[in-house]
Amino acid sequence: MSVIRTDVAIVGAGMAGAALAALLAAQGLDVLLCDAGEPQAALPRVPTAIADVDSRVSAINMASRGVLDEAGAWSALPDAVRCAYQAMRVWEEDGTGRIGFDAADIGASALGFIVENRWITAALLRVLATQPRVQLRGRETLVSLRLPEEPGRPVQLQFASGLAVQAALAVGADGAQSSVRSLCGIEAPSRDTGQSAIVATIRTSGSHAHTAWQRFLQSGPLALLPLAALPGGHAASIVWSADAPVAERLLALDDTAFLQALTRASESCCGEVLEITPRLAFPLRQLHAASYTAPGVALVGDAAHVIHPLAGQGINLGFADVRVLAEEIARARGRGEPLASPDALARFARRRRGENASMLAAMQGFQRLFGDTHPAVRLVRNFGLGAVDRLAPLKRAFMREAMGFRQTPTLQR
Numbered sequence: 569m570s571v572i573r574t575d576v577a578i579v580g581a582g583m584a585g586a587a588l589a590a591l592l593a594a595q596g597l598d599v600l601l602c603d604a605g606e607p608q609a610a611l612p613r614v615p616t617a618i619a620d621v622d623s624r625v626s627a628i629n630m631a632s633r634g635v636l637d638e639a640g641a642w643s644a645l646p647d648a649v650r651c652a653y654q655a656m657r658v659w660e661e662d663g664t665g666r667i668g669f670d671a672a673d674i675g676a677s678a679l680g681f682i683v684e685n686r687w688i689t690a691a692l693l694r695v696l697a698t699q700p701r702v703q704l705r706g707r708e709t710l711v712s713l714r715l716p717e718e719p720g721r722p723v724q725l726q727f728a729s730g731l732a733v734q735a736a737l738a739v740g741a742d743g744a745q746s747s748v749r750s751l752c753g754i755e756a757p758s759r760d761t762g763q764s765a766i767v768a769t770i771r772t773s774g775s776h777a778h779t780a781w782q783r784f785l786q787s788g789p790l791a792l793l794p795l796a797a798l799p800g801g802h803a804a805s806i807v808w809s810a811d812a813p814v815a816e817r818l819l820a821l822d823d824t825a826f827l828q829a830l831t832r833a834s835e836s837c838c839g840e841v842l843e844i845t846p847r848l849a850f851p852l853r854q855l856h857a858a859s860y861t862a863p864g865v866a867l868v869g870d871a872a873h874v875i876h877p878l879a880g881q882g883i884n885l886g887f888a889d890v891r892v893l894a895e896e897i898a899r900a901r902g903r904g905e906p907l908a909s910p911d912a913l914a915r916f917a918r919r920r921r922g923e924n925a926s927m928l929a930a931m932q933g934f935q936r937l938f939g940d941t942h943p944a945v946r947l948v949r950n951f952g953l954g955a956v957d958r959l960a961p962l963k964r965a966f967m968r969e970a971m972g973f974r975q976t977p978t979l980q981r
Contacts, residue, residue, distance in 0.1 A: 570731055572703070574600040575907065577725055577735035579710050579748050581607045583626075583685060584869030584886040585741030586692035590639035591894040593699045597907070600733060601696065602708040604742075609693035612686055614648045617800050621769040623848050624685045625793060625805045627653075627780065632887040633681065636688070644691035645683060651796040652678035653780045657837070660784040679780070682793045682805065685883075705731070713738065713751040715863045720906050723864040737908035738865045739893070744855055746871035752862040758855040761876055763788050764815035766808040768847045769795070770830070774839025776804050781837045787814040790833050791877075804838060806830065807877055809852060819849055852876055856928055860921050861913040866893055873924045885924055892919050 576592055578585045581603035589601045615621045628636070628650075636642040656679060659666035671679045696702045708731060714724040722734040740748025749756060776794035783790050788809040795803040808830070810818060818826060827841045834841070855874040860867050869886030893916050900912035 571734065572600055572731065573722070573734045574598045574703070575735065576600070576737045576739060577602065577723070577733050578739045578741055579603075579725070580740065580742030580746075580869075580871065581605075581689075581693065581704065581706070582741065582743065582869070583688050583692065583883055584890055585739070586689060586696060587635055587639050587641070587887060588739060588741060588868060588890045588894065589702050590641065590692060590695050590699070591635075591890065592897065593696070593701045594638075595894070595898055595901070597701065597897075599702045600735065601702060601704045602710070602727065602731075602733075603704075603706050604709045606706040607689075607693050607704060609690060609697045611644070611690050611694065612684070614646060615796075615798060617798060618769040618771050618803050618843060618845055621795060621798075621803065621805070621845070622684045622686050623767040623769055623805065623845065625682055625795075626685055626688065626883045627680050627793060627881075628683055628688075629680045629881075629884045630676070630678070631891075632884045635887040635891050636692075638891075639692060640695040641688070641691040644694055645687055648796050649683060649687045651682045651778070651794050653680060653682060653778050653794050654678050655777070655779040656782070657779055658782045658784070661786060682780075682795060710742075710747045710751070713748060713865075715752065715865065719863070719910055721864075723908075736864070736906060737897070740865065740867045740871040741869050742871055744853075744870045744874045746867065748865065749857060749867055749871050752865055754862060754867070755858040756855050757858065758853050758874070761852040761854060762811055763809050763852045763876075764812050764849050765852055765877055766806070766810070766815060766818060766847050766849045768806055769845045770804050770806055770827075770841050771798075771800060771843040772802045772804060772838040772841055774836075775802050776838045781834065783834060783837075785810070785833060787811045790830075792834055792838055801842075802838065808833075809877060812851070815849060819847060854928055856925060860889075860917040863910070864908045866908075866913055866916060868893060872920075873928060875924075875928055881927055885927060888923070889920050892916055 575597040577600045578589055579602055581601050589599045592599050633642060654671045656669040696704055709728040710725060711728050712726040716723055722736055723738040725733040725738060740746045742748055778794055781792040788811060791807045793805040795805055823844055827844060831841045854876060857867055857872045860872050868889035875882050896912045896916045897907045900907050900909050
């Protein structure tokens with residue numbers, strides 16, 4: 569049986585896990601990054617048509633861009649696959665309430681970027697391929713995990729291949745169905761939102777104007793996210809979250825009928841929707857781990873929390889976890905503490921869990937608020953959106969929050 573001894577073992581080589589590996593390797597730590605799949609460091613082909621664009625995209629806020637910059641991955645993303653958005657427009661179906669956000673109002677060049685998930689992951693893995701302190705292993709399924717009996721002892725991980733690992737710190741970055749979380753006995757209460765998300769890439773007759781558009785329908789929010797220009801015309805990614813029965817009816821439509829429904833639902837904000845890639849759908853659940861840590865173990869990203877996509881904050885919360893964990897590891901080492909000291913893990917959990925819980929609660933509240941058809945609630949909604957739109961200081965605060973500027977600055981090393 570082969571045994572690997574390492575400083576940090578990260579299970580899950582997606583965006584959060586790969587970013588953490590890059591940040592920790594830059595600190596001079598030895599990192600083992602394992603994934604049940606077969607990670608590919610080769611960059612995808614730059615799209616020339618909407619059929620080339622993967623439906624899974626993320627809205628990367630400015631704080632997350634900073635993480636990717638620090639990891640060395642942002643520069644590996646060509647301009648043709650990252651689309652900056654300078655504005656957001658939010659309005660609702662059942663009333664006059666609307667609000668707009670513009671980067672120029674706070675002196676910023678952009679509010680964020682829309683990028684395909686696979687490009688972000690591939691860029692990070694390409695960076696890791698040049699890091700001698702990082703060992704990447706694919707097709708490794710975690711089957712057991714033994715927590716240390718006392719601080720300073722290693723975590724022991726066993727994989728189905730026969731690989732055995734001893735690590736000062738183990739990190740679960742392995743998604744909503746996290747094996748690390750389960751093997752640590754950490755509960756993760758989840759809530760069925762009653763909605764499904766339909767995702768696809770579309771071509772439109774008009775420009776998206778580098779704007780992220782979101783309309784709150786009674787059945788759920790519809791988002792049109794701007795994509796970089798393609799030779800074939802204007803492109804955008806859609807995330808249409810709808811109550812499950814409505815989603816089923818939408819999925820049952822043929823492409824022509826769905827395009828017509830989408831044009832109406834978006835109020836032609838980007839013109840007529842002309843073309844669409846095959847639609848994918850998945851049920852929406854919210855999940856929050858009861859604890860972010862166990863002795864010698866930390867959880868980041870979807871292993872710790874899964875949020876409704878209406879605010880586009882899922883991976884941004886994950887990158888914030890990564891940044892804070894890397895900071896607390898650096899702080900512990902600077903103090904001469906073990907990198908997985910109980911104090912370091914407690915600081916990480918304290919800094920992240922409350923903020924993530926607040927965001928999950930806010931998304932649950934938004935879903936209920938905009939799904940309520942009572943006339944009095946509708947009146948309050950419309951008044952509230954209009955009032956915030958007129959209050960410049962409050963709008964600026966919302967924008968800074970969405971851009972991730974509330975995050976604690978990186979500690980000096």
